Amino acid sequence: MRAGAKLGLLAGLGSLVVTTLAVPPALGADAPTGPVDESGAVDEFQGTAIAARRAAGAGITFGVCPEAEALPASVSCGTVEVPLDYGRPDGRKISLTVSRVRASGPAEEYQGAFVYNPGGPGASSMYFPMVTGLPEWKRIARAYDLVGYAPRGVGRSAPLSCQDPGDLPQGPTPAPVHPSPSFKLERIAEAKAYAEGCARRGGTALRHYTSLNNARDLDVLRAALGEERLTFMGASYGTYFGALYATLFPSHVRRMVFDAPVNPSRDKIWYRSNLDQSLAFESRWADFRAWVARHHAVYGLGATPEAVSRSYEVARARLAEKPAGGKVGPGQLQAAFLGAGYYDDYWVPRATALSEYLRGNDKPLIAQAAPRPKEAPSVENASAVYTAIECNDAPWPADFAVWDRDNTELAREAPFETWDNVWMNLPCAYWSGPRQQPLEVRTKRGALPPVLILAAERDAATPYEGAEELARRLKGAVLITEEDAGTHGIGGGPNACVNTHLENYLLRGETPVRRASCAPRPEPDPVAPGSRARQPELSRPAV
Known part of the structure; x- marks a missing residue:
């Protein structure tokens, strides 16, 4: 299933000076601990708790990004260590690369780290902190450290x-x-x-290399960033392992945005999703x-x-x-x-x-x-x-x-x-x-804080029915629909109505009571062949 997504208006990215993170807190309440057998094997949920506790103690040392990342000096980079196999947390480790730009606002506005994943599978968000200079992201960038990372297998993160x-x-x-x-x-x-x-x-x-392990890696990253609860935005495939995270670790969720959601039904993963797509x-x-x-x-x-x-x-x-x-x-x-x-x-x-x-x-x-x-x-x-x-x-x-x-x-x-x-x-x-x-994605009412779902009504890569299904399964989720529109991934793009809902949620925790709709963005203006006006940078969409 091709389920890539991009952020709106990536041209003209800005940057800010980066410093280091605060000391991490202890694990959340639903992270178990217990004995490890003689072979080192444990339950994978327990293995995640062990890895997260270690990551919380180690933190992430941010510094100059390697040249291979092609990021500006305003972005800092580091790594977080995760188990290859969460059933054996003392076994082989792999390192995930992480990028960050610190929040630009005053201390009283600060709300912690905001982690983004663009989908794929196979896409990296190491570039994500560069959106700090875009008008659509400036208010969010004042309140949050913007954090990107390369999931396991991607880029320099134990590449496949x-x-x-x-x-x-x-x-x-x-x-x-x-x-x-x-x-x-x-x-x-x-x-x-x-x-x-x-x-x-x-x-x-x-x-x-699985979606479940991507969800577990996300919890270790949360702990390494010093966050007791996670603020996360996933687009496209990022919504699927984000939904797995919400199912596995509901008490670790602070705020979550699901942009262009994958249908999480077990019978759709993944063969039938491709037919629908x-x-x-x-x-x-x-x-x-x-x-x-x-x-x-x-x-x-x-x-x-x-x-x-x-x-x-x-x-x-x-x-x-x-x-x-x-x-x-x-x-x-x-x-x-x-x-x-x-x-x-x-x-x-x-x-x-x-x-x-x-x-x-x-x-x-x-x-x-x-x-x-x-x-x-x-x-x-x-x-x-x-x-x-x-x-x-x-x-x-x-x-x-x-x-x-x-x-x-x-x-x-x-x-x-x-x-x-x-x-x-x-x-x-x-x-x-x-x-x-596949894991049954579902949460009980009250187990998960309110989460925000963004979807374009005519999205082809992740058809709209998936957003409705995710909203039914995550109790308390609120769906924002861009009507009669089909761009894949709408948060932080040109639709001011969508962005208002996104900001209200991320900055103040506010959502509509049930669901809301936004009028579509204007259609592109045509340009006569040969004209250079209004031409976006040419690149291929992520898979």
């Missing part, structure tokens, strides 16, 4: 790898909407080889085509959504015959335009690139869609973590015939993303090692 980054395709790739039997056999072989590569490179440690992307692809059609005078791609589809298919056919710059084939085209399903910010540059390509100028499309060799190591790492966590988290169909049946039927209704989603997740059919049964 399943293949040599140099083996990633740097040339054009196919992307048939309705793949042939021979193409399916090729992708099955690739999925098997990838799963074998994960097992070979990850070894016995591979099975410990592929269906939702079809609607979002229709939203984009309808917008392009309304601006036919600018882009010349068709005055109806159907005409825009025909323009897109013409481009696919041309790229299959002659890849743009020898690098961009139908697969790269599909990956680039998937970004338009995630974020409205991509609508203008993608429409411009398609229009320019069909007019004979392929440079914008190459700039947006061509493989980037320098990014290959981080792309490979993110893919490895994504695959390991989703494959370890839950059982998957082991017979390709099940995948073939379900997705062939779905692709008749939702061809845009269905088969690409299959190929991304197919290694889970051939995964070695034990699979977990």
